Amino acid sequence: MPFLWVLPLALYLASFILAFDHPRWYVRPLFIVALVALLPAMAFYVPSLNLHVAVPLYLAACFVACMFCHGELGALKPDPLHLTALLPDDFARRRARAVLVAILAPLALPVFRARDRAGPSCVLLV
Numbered sequence: 001m002p003f004l005w006v007l008p009l010a011l012y013l014a015s016f017i018l019a020f021d022h023p024r025w026y027v028r029p030l031f032i033v034a035l036v037a038l039l040p041a042m043a044f045y046v047p048s049l050n051l052h053v054a055v056p057l058y059l060a061a062c063f064v065a066c067m068f069c070h071g072e073l074g075a076l077k078p079d080p081l082h083l084t085a086l087l088p089d090d091f092a093r094r095r096a097r098a099v100l101v102a103i104l105a106p107l108a109l110p111v112f113r114a115r116d117r118a119g120p121s122c123v124l125l126v
Helices: 006-021 028-044 051-076 080-108 114-125
Strands: none
Touching: 006 051, 028 051
């Protein structure tokens, strides 16, 4: 079974597409109830070798869990009219992070020079 990863990936991508397409696809109470019902069922079928039951159960739970996570993430996204308001704040945070990493971290943290040790260890490997 070399292509066993294709079905979970397809379900993951389908849930991503559905959750971010339109809010009508994600009905929160329905997916919460389905997730609460499927998680114990999955736990019950962990040691099962009955693949005719276990595989569809795991695939359904995978879709429901991915749809729940993507739906919650889609519900948190801002309105398209307000997206440009986030850009200056994001720009300021990135600049502050760059200053912290490039200037303050080397001053505050002990120096570890990996490149000084990399040359001799590469010679030893050859």
